[in-house]
Amino acid sequence: MGTDHKLKRSLRGERFFRWRGRDVTRLENLSDIVFALSLTLIVASAVPASFAELQALWREVIAVAMCFALVLLIWTKHHAFFRRYDLEDGITLFLNSAVLFLIMVFAYPLKFLATFLVTFFTFGYDSGQDVAAVLTFEQTGMMVTIYAAGYAAVFGVFALLYAHALRRADVLELSEAEKEMTRLEVRQGIASVVISLGAIALAWALPARITPFAGGIFFLIGPVMAWLSSQARKRAEAYAADGGAVS
Secondary structure, eight states: OOHHHHHHHHHHHHHTTOOOOOOOOOHHHHHHHHHHHHHHHHHHHOSSHHHHHTTTTHHHHHHHHHHHHHHHHHHHHHHHHHHHOOOHHHHHHHHHHHHHHHHHHHHHHHHHHHHHHHHHTTTTTSSHHHHHHHOOOHHHHHHHHHHHHHHHHHHHHHHHHHHHHTTTTHHHTTTHHHHHHHHHHHHHHHHHHHHHHHHHHHHHSSSSGGGGGGGGGGGHHHHHHHHHHHHHHHHHHHHHTTTOOOO
8 A cells, every 4th residue: 555545544634444446436426516516505695785784794605614514524524435445336335415405405494494593692682582483392393303304304215325335245355444434434434324314203202392402412412422432442452462454
């Protein structure tokens, strides 16, 4: 393995993986175009018609940053998958298409949710009537359901992608450390689905006036993902110490 390739792996934190995808494929080019278009839809907005509207843009900047962070997270997982495994079979093509479709579908709804939350928590609405004109308590249960279902769908498909790579472990010649880190991606995808389903259940079980708190379950994602990652890295490091890491 060349020095340049080792440097790329180091810079991206891929210490357990031998990167198999070296050239950007047409499939990845198409995917990047869809990601870029989705970000364009999120950023796009009407030109301010007054200085007052221009001053109010700081809320939209925060909302766009929230959306950008989530889309960037998805793109990073997508990019790592193709660099790690370089798969282009029919199953990969289908699942990748599903991810791109979901991203395109949820671009505008994601911007709506982020803008509403930023405006609400920064006291951008003048009265309860203004808030109700955008979203009522009776509608929050359905809103949580829509966004939780979208989140579950995206990361559920990623779990299927990584599970497919795990099934091709022998063909890809994955080391034991690589297999463990691939299992981590599957577990994290499943955890995202479970947490999302929990949010949906709470949204329909709680009284209408406290259904917005159903989304609070998503704060579990950080600790759960960190714990799963920590456990997987310990096992991968053990495999590496036994000579199971990529040379």
